[in-house]
Amino acid sequence: MVNSSRPHSKQGGRRLVSLLAERHGQAIRQTVLRIRNGPLTAGVMSLVIGVAMTLPALLVLISVNLQTQLGKVEDMAEITAYFFADVGDNKAFEISERLQIEIPHAEIIYVSAASALAQLTEVITLQPVLGALESNPLPGAVIVRPDEPRVATAREIEQILVSLPEVELVQLDSLWLQRLEAWLDLLNTLSSALSLIVVSGLLMIIGNTVGSSVQSRREEIRIIKQIGGTDAYVRRPFVYFGGFLGAAGGTLACLFTAALGHQLAMAVNALALHYQPVQTVFAVAGLSVGQNLAIILLGATIGGLAAFFSVSRKIATFNP
C-alpha cells in the first residue's frame, strides 16, 4: 500500500507544478502581449515610477555615504579619563588592561605621565617652561575610542570610567556627537517620510493605470467571466503587468541614482577643495548590488500590490 501510494503522490506533485507553470506562464504570456500592444503606455509609466523612486533612492545613497564618512571621524569620539596623581604607573596600566576586557568594542590606549610630558616637550615653544618644572605635573590617562561613535555608547563608557576610584576626571566631548546624531536622525526621518509619500503616490499611480486598463478591457473580462473564469484568473495578468511596471521603474531609478551619484561625487569634491586645498578625495560610494536589487524588488512589489487591489475593486463591480 505504502509503495503504491508513493509514486502516486509524486505524480500529483508534478501535476501541481505543471499546473502552476501553466497558470502563470499563461498570465505572463498575456502580460507580454499587452506590453507589446501598448509599449508607449508601459514606457511612460515606467519612467514616471522611475523618477518618483529616484528621490528616496538618492537619500539612501546620501545616508549611506554619511555613515561611511562618520567612520572616518571616529577618532574624534574619544573619552579621556585622568588618574589621580598618586596612582602609580603600574597600577594605571593594570586598570587600562582591565578596561579592555570590560569594554571590548573600543580601542583603549594608556598614556603614562612620562609619555604625556614627552609629547608635550615636542612642542618647541613649551620647552623652556617645561624645563623649569621640578617634577612632572601631568597625570596618567587612558583614552577610550569606541568602535561606534554613538552618544549612548560614549555615555556608557563614561559611566564605567567615572565609577573607578582611581580616576579623577573624565572628559567626554559629546556635543558634536549629539549634533551629528541629530542631523543623521533628521536625514533618516526625512527619507522615511519621503519614502512613505513616494510609496503611496506609486500605489495610486499604478493603481490608476491598471484600473483604466481594466476599464478598457471590460468586455473581455465580462466574456471571460461568462465562460467560467474566476476573479483570480482575470486578475493575474493585471498583477503581472503592475509588477512589471514597478520593476521597470525601479530599474530606471537605479540608473538615475547611479548617474546622479556620480554628479554628486564631483560636486562634493569641488566643495571639499574650498575647505582643504590640500585635497582629500571623497569617494562617493554608489548603491550596492543588494540595494539596487532591493529597489527593483520593492518597485515590483508595490506595482503588483497596487494592481491587485485596483483590479479586485474594479472587477467586483462587473457583472458577466
Next chain:
Amino acid sequence: MIKFENVSMRYGPRLEALSKVSFEINRGELVFLTGHSGAGKSTVLRLVLALETCSGGSLFVAGKRIKGLSKSELALHRRQIGAVFQDHQLLFDRSVGDNVALPLQIAEFPHREIKRRVRAALDKVGLLHKETYSPAHLSGGEQQRVGIARAVVNRPRIILADEPTGNLDPELSVDVLTVFEQFSAVGVSILIASHDGVLLSQFRHRTLTLDQGRLSSHG
C-alpha cells in the same frame, strides 16, 4: 440535467420576463426553445448560465441549486456549460485559435492538450484553416462558428445556444444543428433557442414554446 421549478424573473415592478416556468431537460437530450423575440428565450439561457438570478422559484443544474452558489462555485458551474451567444462574444485582440482555446486556458488544461483540442473543435466547424486569423477578418457566419467551436471545445455537459444559426445560410444551419445532434448523442444536454421555425421543423426534437414569459407548449 436542467430543471426549472416555477421560475419567475422580474425586471422592476412591471416587467415580468418569465412567469412560473417549469420544465426539465435530461442528460443527452436536445431541446428547442422557441417563441417571438422578447418572449423570454434569452432570459432562460442567462438564468441557466447564472448570469442572472431568478426572482422566484428554483433552478437546478446538474443536481445543484444555482441560488446560493459562491463566486468560485459559479465559475466552476459555468465551466461545465458551453454557451453560444447571439452576438458571438469573441475577443478581437486574439486569433481565432486563441478564442477557442479560452475555456481550456481558464480550466487550466496543459498547453499541448489545448492545441490538440482547439484544432479538433475548429475542424468540426470547418474553420481549421483560419486558426491564426483575427475574428475581425471573418464573416458573421464564420464568427458564429468560432463561437460554436469555443462552446464545445471544453466537452461540456450542457450546451446552450442563443440563435446559433442566426447568421448562417440554410445549408450551414443544418450542418451546425447536426453537430449539436452528435454531441447530444454522446450524452450532452443541449438547449437551443431559435425562432427559425422552418429549420426546427426539419429536426425531430422536443420543443418548448415561450409566449410572453409563459410556457405555452411542452412539445
